[in-house]
Amino acid sequence: MFLIGGAFTALAADLDGSFDDFEGNTIVGWGWDSSLPNTGVPVTVTITNKETGEQVKSFHQPAVTYRSDLEENGIGNGRHGFRINMNWDALADGAYVVEGTVDGKALSNPKTYVKGETAQTTAENNSTEESHEHTGLKSLGFFRTTGYCPCKQCSEGWGRRTSTGSIAKSSHTIAVDPRIIPYGSKVMINGIIYTAEDRGGGVKGNHVDIFFDTHAQTRQHGKQTQEVFLVLG
Template structure:
């Protein structure tokens, strides 16, 4: 009987690991893309699929006139250019960058929105280029989406949000390992003060639902550290106040 129970327990554990891993992979949204700062007339970014980390993947980028809605640029490059910063931050083998030349001079004055997709998943950010102003303008941080009544969300109030990544400066050698044992993923993992937000809680920040999977020595009280893939993204996020909603 003891051996039979051991066999059933082993089978049950195998199923838990199999299905648990499947749900984790699904929830982490392995396809991920990001736009970096403009370099003159060049749109710079990267994209990768963590399920095939060393494979260059195609991305889809559009440039749209914000006022008229006209698509003035439609590009489908392969994100396969090597970047040392990507390799150092654990983005596969680093061959996941792309560069697109955009002839802004041929376009009329106005605002242009740059959006990207990888495998149907929209990039983490959009860019806005303003022609006719003194300098190109960056897209402002999106405001938090106001949850509908009885939507199962409760406001926790305003929190200071900062950002961290797998680099040594941010994670001190921990990389993507978290205090909960989970693997950190962008648009999924946050570090919190467990006395304020219990580990495992799901919260919505700026329209994105995150899971509290990590903690940090400098994360105290109403402070949330949001995980990103690269240090350039953490610098772009900066530090600002956002309303946080508990997903119940």
């Protein structure tokens, strides 16, 4: 059994949340309302059979578990995590969609849990087919590329939080003008495939801001002009 990440969805500016990688039978994530930065918000997690559309489980609880990584990245007092124990053994083999809401707003990255060897083989085959589909590229032209990192100078206090609710990662996250490159798009720059899941006040038009872990890496990248390719499929 394994997990497949879902597509990112833009959230309202004052509500953020995301699923993390699952820990065995534990569903892990976080959610908060930035207008009430130290207040726990209600989280609902639903599990649906992907084939039949039947909802097989629903959980309701506040996101109040302390996580140091959240506090370090400016997410309130850090008491905005949730951990939900799910008995997957009670379900039949198959693929299950795990979705969530933070105070009624959708979490940014639904997951798919696959149980059973037959279902896993099917999912792996589908994943392989998808990877083959992603071999197609379409040039979007030449863009100005810059870099940013979690420091206050670059992120203005946002840290690794993005405008879509995900946690930014190097060699993965880029900030874009969503009118030019929609959120969730995958693009290739200099051989690396990134996901458009953030935006910045100075990112407009043909401009891509690439996320790095450190300010030194950001400075090393500097300002460049590079061809940007949309990953098709």
